[in-house]
Amino acid sequence: MQHSDHAFVNYYPLAREGLVVAGRRNILKAGFAGIAGLSLPELLRTRAAAANSGRPMSRRSVILLWMTGGPSHIDTWDPKPDRPYDNRGPFGHISTALPGAIICEHLPKQAAMLDKFTLIRSVDCRMSNHQPNQVMQTGNREAAPRTNPKGDRYPAIASVVARHRGANHPAMPPSVAFRKSNSHIAWGGWLGREYDPFIGNQAAVLPAYDLLGNRLDRNTGADLFTLPGQLKFDRLSDRRSLMKDLDQVRMGLDQTGALGALDTYGQQAYDMVLGGRARQAFDINAEPESTRQRYGDHLWLQQALLARRLVESGVSFVTLDLSYHSASGTWDSHGIPGCVYGGISTGLQPLLPLFDHLVTTLVSDLGERGLLDEVLVIGMGEFGRTPNIGTQNSIDGRDHWPVVMSMCLAGGGLRHGQVIGASTKDGGSIKERPVTPADLAATIYRHMEVPLDGTYLDDRRRPRYFVEENGQPLSELF
Numbered sequence: 001m002q003h004s005d006h007a008f009v010n011y012y013p014l015a016r017e018g019l020v021v022a023g024r025r026n027i028l029k030a031g032f033a034g035i036a037g038l039s040l041p042e043l044l045r046t047r048a049a050a051a052n053s054g055r056p057m058s059r060r061s062v063i064l065l066w067m068t069g070g071p072s073h074i075d076t077w078d079p080k081p082d083r084p085y086d087n088r089g090p091f092g093h094i095s096t097a098l099p100g101a102i103i104c105e106h107l108p109k110q111a112a113m114l115d116k117f118t119l120i121r122s123v124d125c126r127m128s129n130h131q132p133n134q135v136m137q138t139g140n141r142e143a144a145p146r147t148n149p150k151g152d153r154y155p156a157i158a159s160v161v162a163r164h165r166g167a168n169h170p171a172m173p174p175s176v177a178f179r180k181s182n183s184h185i186a187w188g189g190w191l192g193r194e195y196d197p198f199i200g201n202q203a204a205v206l207p208a209y210d211l212l213g214n215r216l217d218r219n220t221g222a223d224l225f226t227l228p229g230q231l232k233f234d235r236l237s238d239r240r241s242l243m244k245d246l247d248q249v250r251m252g253l254d255q256t257g258a259l260g261a262l263d264t265y266g267q268q269a270y271d272m273v274l275g276g277r278a279r280q281a282f283d284i285n286a287e288p289e290s291t292r293q294r295y296g297d298h299l300w301l302q303q304a305l306l307a308r309r310l311v312e313s314g315v316s317f318v319t320l321d322l323s324y325h326s327a328s329g330t331w332d333s334h335g336i337p338g339c340v341y342g343g344i345s346t347g348l349q350p351l352l353p354l355f356d357h358l359v360t361t362l363v364s365d366l367g368e369r370g371l372l373d374e375v376l377v378i379g380m381g382e383f384g385r386t387p388n389i390g391t392q393n394s395i396d397g398r399d400h401w402p403v404v405m406s407m408c409l410a411g412g413g414l415r416h417g418q419v420i421g422a423s424t425k426d427g428g429s430i431k432e433r434p435v436t437p438a439d440l441a442a443t444i445y446r447h448m449e450v451p452l453d454g455t456y457l458d459d460r461r462r463p464r465y466f467v468e469e470n471g472q473p474l475s476e477l478f
Helices: 024-031 041-052 106-111 157-164 232-253 258-273 276-281 289-294 298-315 344-348 350-367 438-449
Strands: 061-066 092-093 102-104 117-123 177-178 206-207 215-220 316-321 375-380 404-410 418-420 431-434 454-458 462-466
Touching: 061 157, 061 177, 061 298, 061 350, 092 106, 106 350, 157 177, 157 438, 177 298, 206 298, 276 298, 289 298, 289 316, 289 350, 298 316, 298 350, 344 350, 350 375, 350 404, 375 438
Parallel strands: 061 316, 061 375, 117 418, 177 316
Antiparallel strands: 092 102, 117 404, 206 215, 375 404, 454 462
């Protein structure tokens, strides 16, 4: 399934239409097409009802660090140091701030603050695949387009959050994704295109890299907020002010309230596309130099800093596609001779210090800014990798292994400093406490105050639950 670079591109909100370059009609089209649900009355009614009940909705959010391709669990968060080399792999292990827990030697920063994290070593990823990467990002095993013709119709967890909650600020999109390929993230599916993620690549200046991770001498993105021709923001503001008087007259003739809603949602779209809040949030240069240096100038690190800026400004769900390659993903450590992806030593090892710095800097920064109790940080991929190395004629590569996966979580006001579940002694299967994709979805929804028994309609107008397969929030975290 093909998707455009951002959710309202097909409505041509800033395209020339006769003599009107970017007037009210264009703004309204933007408002109804891709602010990820901001223009729907359900959002305002839900928030108004919550406020009237004396329990206004929180500012909770999620940052998903999507390790595209599927990181090896044995070579990251579930080492097997007592096993033979062809099982345990080339890396050593280190002790952590969590007594009795060990992780890969190439994650020393995370090891030092593992008491702020939860490791899950028993994730059941059966049916998960990539290109497209849908099952774990939707929480639904049926979201597997390679085997299910309707697999791409199951909505992303982020899209369900966008539909139920919207953004934490009306001038921001509910869901933002920085993606290397459309096939690396899940979309709105049956919920509709209006719940697709807002693609952040077009709104921020970011360093460009080639498919193998080599930095290029140029930047990408940042044209989304650029108006065509000689049009200026103040001119557009004046034009909108002139139209407001006419709207008031029309609203006086409207008996249904539709025009009143139209004006409200048009204001929200205007605030997002042209207002200062969104442009400021996506401008990494507005961040103090000391903070930018703290994160670093690598693409993924700058995206992590942007993720923090976005949730701080009111975005509810941010997905970072941590991949250089647009095919199956940089964490796809097959190590097949002649393949673009290295094995564990040559492919995975360079990624681990980078991820180690990214996740610990992000979690620490969120904590220092008083945001960590509201922001749930998740690090995971599609599946684990084979217990034995040297698959597919490689020296130390590992193939896909959806039988078991490890992942990490931090923040969200949850109970951390623990390891949930365990794999068998060779890391080949789940030993105890299996965690399903539906359990993960339920956990995120509980954090985000989304009803676990909520439903949406499929193409046959049949209700489908947000959480299927009897998924349950992880009780250990709440």
